[in-house]
Amino acid sequence: MAFSETEKLPAPEHIAIIMDGNGRWAKNRGLPRTAGHKAGGEAFRRIANYCRTLGVKYLTVYAFSTENWKRSQEEVAGIMKLLARYLEEALRDMEKNAVTFRFFGDLSRLSPELRKLCREAEERSSQYHEVQVNFCLNYGGRDEIVHAAKAFAADVVEGKRQPEELTEELLSSYLYSADVPDPELIIRPSGEKRISNFLLWQSAYSEFVFMNVLWPDFGPADLDEAIAEYHRRNRRFGGV
Numbered sequence: 625m626a627f628s629e630t631e632k633l634p635a636p637e638h639i640a641i642i643m644d645g646n647g648r649w650a651k652n653r654g655l656p657r658t659a660g661h662k663a664g665g666e667a668f669r670r671i672a673n674y675c676r677t678l679g680v681k682y683l684t685v686y687a688f689s690t691e692n693w694k695r696s697q698e699e700v701a702g703i704m705k706l707l708a709r710y711l712e713e714a715l716r717d718m719e720k721n722a723v724t725f726r727f728f729g730d731l732s733r734l735s736p737e738l739r740k741l742c743r744e745a746e747e748r749s750s751q752y753h754e755v756q757v758n759f760c761l762n763y764g765g766r767d768e769i770v771h772a773a774k775a776f777a778a779d780v781v782e783g784k785r786q787p788e789e790l791t792e793e794l795l796s797s798y799l800y801s802a803d804v805p806d807p808e809l810i811i812r813p814s815g816e817k818r819i820s821n822f823l824l825w826q827s828a829y830s831e832f833v834f835m836n837v838l839w840p841d842f843g844p845a846d847l848d849e850a851i852a853e854y855h856r857r858n859r860r861f862g863g864v
């Protein structure tokens with residue numbers, strides 16, 4: 625565990641965030657929902673930078689769920705455009721920032737341009753081992769488990785695996801999050817208290833912190849507060 629500069633509290637190794645409340649933030653200001661997502665993207669940059677100063681090793685963010693396609697075409701296109709701009713910028717600054725990027729989700733439904741950016745970011749950044757950002761894109765926790773089960777079944781059909789071999793650890797290796805430790809802390813801002821199909825398998829022992837602030841307003845002080853709350857919890861992992 626690394627120590628936070630300001631609070632001197634050890635930061636969790638892996639923090640996951642449901643970036644919720646962009647729409648309400650925009651509505652409160654009489655702005656279109658896409659303006660809320662733009663501000664949400666800025667909040668993400670702020671928090672990703674702050675996580676680095678705290679020594680957080682993995683930051684996983686819910687950027688687009690398998691259910692988010694139900695939104696208007698304009699809103700979906702707006703979010704995709706923000707992600708594309710961000711990845712173009714990340715590719716440009718890759719050497720300077722040395723951030724590893726991973727994408728959790730079924731990328732096959734994304735536009736070929738965005739898919740290419742994701743692939744390029746993942747490939748080019750795999751040489752770094754400092755900080756890792758996992759973007760959940762067209763991601764659903766149930767979908768991830770189904771995807772893993774299909775991949776395992778295909779290996780059984782091909783004779784590479786035996787059904788009896790399947791363990792929790794082996795199934796984990798078929799998930800999008802293979803090789804990434806489970807998050808110790810999951811934060812959901814905006815006042816909603818749901819998991820919404822996020823990291824269903826990986827959150828088995830995570831601490832959940834729900835906060836009232838809307839994501840675009842979320843800043844370093846809010847992250848400090850979530851980490852302080854995490855430290856007040858008594859994690860027993862099913863023991864006594």
Ligand code: FPP
Binds near residue numbers: 643645647666
């Ligand atoms: C949930 O808030 C947010 C999303 C579905 C999109 C999240 C996307 C971003 C923060 C932008 C991504 C870009 C970068 C660069 C990371 P909501 O729209 O459901 O809010 P509401 O509940 O108030 O309507």
